[in-house]
Amino acid sequence: MEFDAKEPKRRLPKPLVSQLTEEQLRAIFMQSDINKDGLLSKKELKHAFSRLGALIPAFRAARGLHHADANHDGLVDKDELDDLIKYAYRLGYKVT
Template identity: 55%
Template sequence: MPHPSIPPPNPIEEQLKALFWRFDKNKDGRLSKQEIEAALKELGGIIPGYRANRGLKHADNNGDGYISDGEVDELVKYAIKWGKDCKKLGHDQKGTEEQLKGLFWRFDKNRDGRLNKEELKAAFKELGAIFPGFRAYRGLHHADDNGDGYISDEEVDKLVKYTLQIGYKVN
């Protein structure tokens, strides 16, 4: 059991940290600007080169031009803070479930009655997500009950619930 004064790890922070380290291609234990940019592209971020540069400036405490293990937490905090600057709902507004369902199904490009990660990514981009790839991944995690990597008609209600819970709406 964790010590009461130490907060439990935030699962989103842990997932982002793991994603960033996946892009340490040369396995030197440091993230270069190019590796950070590649991670941000994977997340579907807008202008990933600029954001990688800003993240590096924000988190590179020793000024060596890389993010080390001791600095990655600051990079993750920056990414989360920046990622919240997207079109979000106020607590008093909600897009209807039917509107969101309609939006998601509009992105079923191959008309197979299932939404894959790329289709979800496009839908979350339409909703204004800064990291639509990350939102698609999380949406699958929340709603893909049978683990097949797709959102079916039976699972779309859970996806809509997740989408409303994190504050998106149809404009």
């Protein structure tokens, strides 16, 4: 039987903050659909961005809506949500 006394102990420091994954962002946006109609209104987007810790949630909601709202109905639907998630992901929101 071999015994390796030099087995390295791996102690990687845990990062204090990590960027939210697209899945985590999606979950936050889905949870922010307060009236559960499958669409995200500007008010609900504001709620989502405030949960994400945005400094000015109303501004982020407006920018995110402008970015993702392909059919210009003022709401983010399931198809448009992917663009919104990409937009939010690029902003690099972190969890602590």
